[in-house]
Amino acid sequence: EPEVTQTPSHQVTQMGQEVILRCVPISNHLYFYWYRQILGQKVEFLVSFYNNEISEKSEIFDDQFSVERPDGSNFTLKIRSTKLEDSAMYFCASAGAGSLYNEQFFGPGTRLTVL
Amino acid sequence: AQSVAQPEDQVNVAEGNPLTVKCTYSVSGNPYLFWYVQYPNRGLQFLLKYITGDNLVKGSYGFEAEFNKSQTSFHLKKPSALVSDSALYFCAVSRHNTDKLIFGTGTRLQVFP
Numbered sequence: 499e500p501e502v503t504q505t506p507s508h509q510v511t512q513m514g515q516e517v518i519l520r521c522v523p524i525s526n527h528l529y530f531y532w533y534r535q536i537l538g539q540k541v542e543f544l545v546s547f548y549n550n551e552i553s554e555k556s557e558i559f560d561d562q563f564s565v566e567r568p569d570g571s572n573f574t575l576k577i578r579s580t581k582l583e584d585s586a587m588y589f590c591a592s593a594g595a596g597s598l599y600n601e602q603f604f605g606p607g608t609r610l611t612v613l
Numbered sequence: 614a615q616s617v618a619q620p621e622d623q624v625n626v627a628e629g630n631p632l633t634v635k636c637t638y639s640v641s642g643n644p645y646l647f648w649y650v651q652y653p654n655r656g657l658q659f660l661l662k663y664i665t666g667d668n669l670v671k672g673s674y675g676f677e678a679e680f681n682k683s684q685t686s687f688h689l690k691k692p693s694a695l696v697s698d699s700a701l702y703f704c705a706v707s708r709h710n711t712d713k714l715i716f717g718t719g720t721r722l723q724v725f726p
Contacts, residue, residue, distance in 0.1 A: 502656075504656075529711050531714075533714075539718070540703075540716050540717065540718045540719060541703060541714075541719075546711070548711065553711070554713060589656055591657075593711065600710070601647065601659045601662055602714060606655055606656040
């Protein structure tokens with residue numbers, strides 16, 4: 499069964515450093531999303547991406563964040579200068595393009611720890 | 614703005630007993646409603662969805678959910694709980710078919726042998 503994969507599973511970084519979180523969505527999917535879950539809190543939407551551009555972004559997704567689909571398979575989230583409060587589990591999701599609705603499939607997540 | 618409420622942080626149930634995990638929502642227009650489950654150190658796994666049609670939807674692992682428009686609820690149910698059902702359950706809502714998901718705070722289900 500196809501699945502969304504994410505690397506690395508755990509990333510530890512120093513405050514102020516740049517990190518890139520990588521995702522490989524399901525191959526025939528067209529819609530891509532990033533969410534995050536701060537420990538003990540709910541899952542929050544960050545950004546959605548379709549046709550090589552951002553469809554929607556939340557207020558969390560400020561100028562320190564960017565997304566890219568550099569080739570036909572990867573979907574990346576970059577945090578330019580990490581802050582302590584960026585520590586969270588980051589989930590990538592993808593969805594196909596169906597006639598009614600295709601549910602979002604989530605990857606296993608990347609745990610980001612900012613020291 | 615859309616929102617989801619899961620009023621119970623934790624639900625405890627004995628194995629073999631029926632379980633219910635509650636969810637209410639607020640959204641303008643017709644809601645798209647979902648349940649996801651999260652096992653420890655795993656991502657979110659899709660369980661079931663309501664888009665339109667029959668108010669009772671059936672999903673994976675024997676779970677079902679009932680959409681109630683008048684009460685704006687979408688409670689998750691299972692007739693007979695298993696210990697392996699113990700996990701974190703999230704209800705989510707969206708406004709259209711490519712929209713972001715808005716999640717509730719999650720309910721931890723603990724099934725005791």
